[in-house]
Amino acid sequence: MAITNNRLTVDQYAENFSDIHPPFETKDAALTEANRCLFCYDAPCMKSCPTGIDVPKFIKQITTDNLKGSAHTIFVSNILGAGCSRVCPVEKLCEGACVYNLMEEPPIEIARLQRYATEKAMAANWQLFERKPSNGKKVAIVGAGPAGLSCAHVLARAGVEVTIFEKESKGGGLMTYGIAAYKVTPAFCENEVNYILSIGGINVQYNQTLGKDFSLESLQQSYDAVYLGIGVGLARQLNIPGEQLTGVEDAITFIYNIRNNGFASVPVGDRVAVIGMGMTAIDAATQAKRLGAKKVTMVYRRTENEKPCTQEELDIALLDGCEVIWLAAPKEIIGEQNRVSKLVCSKMILGEPDASGRRAPVDTGETFTLEVDMVIKAAGQTPYYSLVNDAQLQHQDGKIKVDHGAITNIRGVFAGGDCVNGGKEVVDAVQAGKDGAAAILDYLNVS
Amino acid sequence: MADISSTFLGIQSPNPFWLASAPPTDKKINVLRAFEAGWGGVVWKTLGSQVKNVSSRYSAVNFGAKKMMGFNNIELISDRPLALNLKEISECVRLFPDRAMIVSLMADNNRKSWHELIKQVEDTGAHGFELNFGCPHGMTERGMGAAVGQDPDIARMVVEWVMEAATLPVITKLTPNVHSVVPTGKACVEAGSNGLSLINTIQSVTGIDLDTFVPNPYVDGKSVFGGYCGPAVKPIALKMLTTIAQNPVTSKVPISGIGGVSTWKDAVEFMLLGASNVQVCTAAMNHGFRIVEDMCEGLNNWMDEKGFKKLEDFIGKSVDKITHWEDLDINYHHVANINQDKCIHCGLCYIACEDTSHQSINLTYGKPYNTYTIKEEECVGCNLCQLVCPVNDCITMVEKRVAPEYLNWKEFQKRGLPLNDH
Numbered sequence A: 001m002a003i004t005n006n007r008l009t010v011d012q013y014a015e016n017f018s019d020i021h022p023p024f025e026t027k028d029a030a031l032t033e034a035n036r037c038l039f040c041y042d043a044p045c046m047k048s049c050p051t052g053i054d055v056p057k058f059i060k061q062i063t064t065d066n067l068k069g070s071a072h073t074i075f076v077s078n079i080l081g082a083g084c085s086r087v088c089p090v091e092k093l094c095e096g097a098c099v100y101n102l103m104e105e106p107p108i109e110i111a112r113l114q115r116y117a118t119e120k121a122m123a124a125n126w127q128l129f130e131r132k133p134s135n136g137k138k139v140a141i142v143g144a145g146p147a148g149l150s151c152a153h154v155l156a157r158a159g160v161e162v163t164i165f166e167k168e169s170k171g172g173g174l175m176t177y178g179i180a181a182y183k184v185t186p187a188f189c190e191n192e193v194n195y196i197l198s199i200g201g202i203n204v205q206y207n208q209t210l211g212k213d214f215s216l217e218s219l220q221q222s223y224d225a226v227y228l229g230i231g232v233g234l235a236r237q238l239n240i241p242g243e244q245l246t247g248v249e250d251a252i253t254f255i256y257n258i259r260n261n262g263f264a265s266v267p268v269g270d271r272v273a274v275i276g277m278g279m280t281a282i283d284a285a286t287q288a289k290r291l292g293a294k295k296v297t298m299v300y301r302r303t304e305n306e307k308p309c310t311q312e313e314l315d316i317a318l319l320d321g322c323e324v325i326w327l328a329a330p331k332e333i334i335g336e337q338n339r340v341s342k343l344v345c346s347k348m349i350l351g352e353p354d355a356s357g358r359r360a361p362v363d364t365g366e367t368f369t370l371e372v373d374m375v376i377k378a379a380g381q382t383p384y385y386s387l388v389n390d391a392q393l394q395h396q397d398g399k400i401k402v403d404h405g406a407i408t409n410i411r412g413v414f415a416g417g418d419c420v421n422g423g424k425e426v427v428d429a430v431q432a433g434k435d436g437a438a439a440i441l442d443y444l445n446v447s
Numbered sequence B: 001m002a003d004i005s006s007t008f009l010g011i012q013s014p015n016p017f018w019l020a021s022a023p024p025t026d027k028k029i030n031v032l033r034a035f036e037a038g039w040g041g042v043v044w045k046t047l048g049s050q051v052k053n054v055s056s057r058y059s060a061v062n063f064g065a066k067k068m069m070g071f072n073n074i075e076l077i078s079d080r081p082l083a084l085n086l087k088e089i090s091e092c093v094r095l096f097p098d099r100a101m102i103v104s105l106m107a108d109n110n111r112k113s114w115h116e117l118i119k120q121v122e123d124t125g126a127h128g129f130e131l132n133f134g135c136p137h138g139m140t141e142r143g144m145g146a147a148v149g150q151d152p153d154i155a156r157m158v159v160e161w162v163m164e165a166a167t168l169p170v171i172t173k174l175t176p177n178v179h180s181v182v183p184t185g186k187a188c189v190e191a192g193s194n195g196l197s198l199i200n201t202i203q204s205v206t207g208i209d210l211d212t213f214v215p216n217p218y219v220d221g222k223s224v225f226g227g228y229c230g231p232a233v234k235p236i237a238l239k240m241l242t243t244i245a246q247n248p249v250t251s252k253v254p255i256s257g258i259g260g261v262s263t264w265k266d267a268v269e270f271m272l273l274g275a276s277n278v279q280v281c282t283a284a285m286n287h288g289f290r291i292v293e294d295m296c297e298g299l300n301n302w303m304d305e306k307g308f309k310k311l312e313d314f315i316g317k318s319v320d321k322i323t324h325w326e327d328l329d330i331n332y333h334h335v336a337n338i339n340q341d342k343c344i345h346c347g348l349c350y351i352a353c354e355d356t357s358h359q360s361i362n363l364t365y366g367k368p369y370n371t372y373t374i375k376e377e378e379c380v381g382c383n384l385c386q387l388v389c390p391v392n393d394c395i396t397m398v399e400k401r402v403a404p405e406y407l408n409w410k411e412f413q414k415r416g417l418p419l420n421d422h
Helices: A010-016 A028-038 A053-061 A067-077 A082-089 A099-103 A110-122 A144-157 A186-197 A218-223 A251-261 A277-288 A311-319 A386-388 A427-444 B028-037 B083-094 B111-124 B152-165 B182-190 B229-245 B264-272 B280-289 B291-306 B349-355 B382-387 B409-414
Strands: A138-142 A161-165 A202-205 A224-226 A248-250 A272-276 A295-299 A323-325 A328-336 A338-354 A359-371 A373-375 A413-415 B005-010 B012-013 B017-019 B042-049 B058-063 B065-075 B098-104 B129-133 B171-172 B194-199 B202-204 B225-230 B257-259 B277-280 B334-338 B361-364 B370-376 B395-399
Touching: A028 A053, A028 A110, A053 A110, A067 A082, A082 A110, A082 A186, A082 A427, A110 A186, A138 A144, A138 A218, A138 B083, A144 A161, A144 A186, A144 A202, A144 A224, A144 A427, A202 B229, A218 A224, A224 A427, A248 A251, A251 A277, A251 A373, A272 A277, A272 A359, A272 B280, A277 A295, A277 A311, A277 A373, A277 B264, A295 A328, A311 A323, A311 B334, A328 A359, A338 A373, A386 B349, A413 A427, A413 B361, B012 B098, B017 B280, B017 B291, B028 B042, B028 B291, B042 B111, B042 B129, B065 B229, B065 B280, B083 B098, B083 B111, B098 B111, B111 B152, B111 B361, B129 B152, B152 B171, B152 B182, B182 B194, B182 B229, B225 B229, B229 B257, B229 B264, B264 B291, B277 B280, B277 B291, B280 B291, B280 B370, B334 B370, B334 B382, B382 B395
Parallel strands: A138 A161, A138 A224, A161 A202, A224 A413, A248 A373, A272 A295, A272 A373, A295 A323, B017 B042, B017 B277, B042 B098, B098 B129, B129 B171, B171 B194, B194 B257, B257 B277
Antiparallel strands: A328 A338, A338 A359, B005 B012, B058 B065, B065 B225, B202 B225, B334 B395, B361 B370
16 A cells, blocks of 8 residues: 555544544543642742742632633743643653652642643633733734744734744644644644734734745844744754655655644555654654554664653553664665665664763664565754854854843854754743843843 | 440440441431441430421531531421331341340420320330420420520430430530530539430531521521531530540549540540540531441450440540640740651641731742741740641651740749740
8 A cells, every 4th residue: 555645534534633642621620630739838849840830829710710810820831831731741840749759649630720721721812911001112023933923922012023934834833734633733723823813912924934035134123123033944864775755755745744634535555654753743753653554663762761751751662562773774765666675774783872971872783674664764853054054143054043042143143942052842932031031132122 | 456345325336337327327227227337336316206307408518629527407306207217126136136226215394295205216126315495496385405405404304204214324415605614514413314425416507608698407498407416516526525534523423525526536536535425426527427437347346456345445545635724834845846857848837827826937039949947945845836737747846845845824823934925
């Protein structure tokens, strides 16, 4: 059958891509969980949230029937609090720090409670923030992803007129285009963006690409400040023979197509190899399986101990039936009639720790071969090097350098999110957006 | 195996757990179910004048995830025909001869009514009476219930009427809606009441609907004060029980303890403070009669562990442990200690002490876990940190006496020792 789309029925797609972390069905269920919360002081969960959401407070507010207050507590720290409640790797953030873990008890289901409060707010379209009167300042933001939206919302609250330039036709960035569909649906992402924009004062120009449709200079001329939240976009190449064969795809494109074009339209192989073990690799592997691939094999050059994804993420892949080969690095992709037919891998062993502090994989010289008809590359993303370099922005390997969390070397130009940190969680980008907004307001002398 | 059988005023029951006079003891079907479940006895819901009840009747106070921490009702005495009640009482006594059958009474406020009612009930084969001098709603407006119990002279008079006619043991149930239960308790004992029971329910408003502004329980847009009971009232009941158990007059008669008893542990506490047995209502209304199983088993296991063979071995053991403040030992001092191995770093002890007590806990910042330690020199030994700590035995209070000898407030003053020195 090889690579083909439309493998499943509508019902099968719906089932395979249904919500992986279902919400609380009832108020009682949410209250039962909320009432378990100890209401810690200087809470470890709060300190482990990159946006510093006052978790004990918002949970307490659920128990007192103050859902509006609860949603406000979340959104005031994290305007993408609804999306983050679905996509955050909470096991290594808030829930991982919950003191119940120290009692060998399950941690409070913080994400689920956060989803409960924020979902209610979005469904009822509660307007929890009021804009200050316009102060006449104008700021341009490049990228309507988490960093850009977060920055825009803070600025809009402060009375700044914001224009966002977004290269895609929808907002949300990787939230909309780069995350497994069983975590957030396109419809949810659209609702979330609309809810954020409903504060007013934020004008989004879609299908506008930096360096193509407009330049940084033009923004500098027309606006009082510019914020770059352009993310990282380019899939890292494997630089091995056969990478150009039909059937080799990068995970970002693969997931983008799932998110953007609909499940049935996305082709997937019978036997798929996924290169990498980050969150994106997991999202690609699980979704390949859920699109109907018969066999999905994840290939990772180190061992389970060094994996970048969380155990919870790996478990999703394993429960989906994905296989994992540890200590295997892609060496060559072999094709027949220009189509992928085999993946040759080097067997690795662990050597000395590398710059990341993890033990580096070392080639043993031995190889093995997987029979595959599709290879999905999820070996990380690289920054927009030339875009950044051409704009005279100081950078390190394409990652924009900033001071005080947001200030670039160009006066009036600020940056944050993946384009600065090289690619972290949505919640990190939200915080970067807040930091950027704070720096911009300071720069513009707006209180 | 300890013997948990109970004798109260000569009335035998296989365990000291009676169901209090209340809706669960209103009719035969309930009482038979209770006896089948294992209850030692019942106090049949109050018989007296004919009444009419309203709807609704109950409301509750929830606390966090726990429902019915407190409970109140505006139900009156039995609203069934007297003859039917009497017939069913006889049947229950006949079917379960080993269980205690006490009948609660509240006659109209005259000698003749009391005498007639007592005569009729004595014919049922019941084992004793409980005089309802405590019902705080509905009957009080008619000069009955708490209206009797709140006035020692009226209570004395009614008990005297009762004792003229009763051949069975008489227990008088006291209302807590007074400054002290002792004056009425004394009057009743002096008038001949064979025993006392307490407490009845406490007048209350459990809450208000924030949409309609009508307090609970709701009766067509209005409410009234209801009788409060359940776990929330236990501490008040224990205090009132203690005053009865410590008074030279009232302590001469057996006491049946009532007020928020939900578990065997609650029952033991009442008995340690002088109750010979306990009566239960709210806990059964919350969970059904099956709760008596654990009450019996828990009591039995505890008695075995402590080496008590029968209930009398521990009844009243704590009565003299409650003393006057001026007799407390001022030289006793203890300070908190946090077991760092058990600490889960929730910070609840710190914020409670820092905001509302004596700033006696150090915070060493950590990400994500702070470390909390006690400043012993600042700690007054108030227990607050231990009380808020969610981990068992994480915070303990360590004895650090000021001086070895006992020193009370009277002596302290006499010696002119320094005040306000903290």
